[in-house]
Amino acid sequence: MPKQTNDFKARKGFTLIEVLAAATIMVIILGAVLLAVSDVLRSWNESAGKIEGFYEGDSLADFIQQDMQSMILKRDGKAWLQVSYPNNVGMLTGARLGGIPLRPPQIMFFSPTYVRPRFDAEQLMTKSTQRTPIAGSICAVKYQMSYKSPFRTGSANEGSNSRQPNAFYGLYRAVIDSRSTFEEALGEAQGNMNTVENALQRFWNGTCSVLSDDGYYTKGIDLKSWVLSPENFIASNIVDFQVTFAVMYPKEGEVKQYESPYEIAYIEPGTPFTVADKLYIDGKLYQRTSGGGKSYIMPNEVENGFLAFAEVSMTFISDIGAQEIRNLSGENKQQRFKELRMKYGTTTTRKISFMVQPAE
Template identity: 30%
Template sequence: MKSATSPVSRRGFTLIEVMVSTAIMIVIVLAVVTIASDTFKAYDRAVADLTTQSEARGVLDAMEGDFQSAMIRPDGRCWMEVILPGSAKAPSGAITKANIGDIQSVDQPIIMFFASPPDRPRWAPSTTSPRVALKGDVCAIAYRIGQSSPFDAPGDPIQQVYGVYRTIIDPENTFKEAIPLIMTSTAAAPISPWDYWNGTSGTKRSFANFSSYSPTYVPDTRALIDFNQSTT
């Protein structure tokens, strides 16, 4: 006798079930992507803030060391100066010649003074040996917030880095050019550090290493903090 077997019924997903499951999966994927994107943005902001704080600490340490060794003589002459190029109270040269060297001016403040920084240039730049030590320890120092390119002068706007720049003139050139210029200052014809840096009484100084100077005269410029790394 043959036993009759009932056929096994095979039933798949209906179209509505497929659409509902697909919609749920899309919602879950979008939620995961959104959470991951927010997490990465928060991480980037945290890293940028930590980087900025670290660089800011370096700026303050450098400024502290420079100000502690600043040379300010009580002789009535201007040994330290802070100006805002383009402002109404700025020197006349700062209005018409706001671009200093290779740093583009966006009416950014400049502080100029004389000090004996521990990281001052100590050797004359030369390809010959033995090296020649620079005499003296007083250097002309300038801080400026501005835009500059690390590749050329001043570089395309997309290459320019907006940050704090610190420029040091070696002690020998400071003694030969900057200090004698300040010493000629009188009440009738005042001379300030701006006259030295802007070149009112001579050659305009540059704020970058890639300026076209002779091998024996290269200002040392360092970007202490890069504001472009900060994100909002």
């Protein structure tokens, strides 16, 4: 009987082979579960990143639309709008992707924007119900993309900005208060009619009085670096920003009844131009043909025309895509950047209409 009892107890345990087999099966099951969960989380993160990109893009498009739709355009001899293109912004260069150059514009104009400095230090000391805003409403505004840290002050040197810790693509919006705009941006700073074509670029590359958040004016601020200061940062992870402007100009020859007296031409992204007493366009324009192609025309054909609308396009990259872009290196990083932009990017477009013709 004792022997039979010992044999019975011995049969209740597991052999080493059985334990190893069970452990192996468990590892396989856990691996499969982790792989499935990892795929689900990756898909979730990608989808969440795209949704966030659409939301940010739509909100920013509304903001830009309100600024540009109210911008002032006149033919009084001053420059009221200038669009220029830097040589490069990080890996955004003149190279083309889908026919569009990957080089974002710097847009400089004047607008009675509702988001602007309104009170100086003296008024900030009074009760909010008794404050008198700064006279005037027209402000000098500039939009610019840069590759730099949003937490550090900017430099006029793009290469220096790109070496800052946490440097990445961002959009900046700088606004000069109405007083400084009237005294320094709309006055003699623009020069004479012979130099009006680059008047706004000269202004934004120079110095001006700037109103700080606490309401005090600081004279002689270097605008080229101030534009890229953290206070002017409005959007992160934006890897493409393009604006196509449409110009309406009179048709040549006899116009038939019920036919529009105007033609429409488009200023291609990457083409600098200025709106002043006429349109100064440094490059070709194109018309859209019935077959979906392009027919190019010369700037002198539209110089007496006016801006009708603009098509704004912005691409945001998700956090996953941004991390991969930060880690890019090697000879093929430009091509890899384009692939990541296509894979993780979400693009928002907006059409902005201007008033029919500029005031004289």
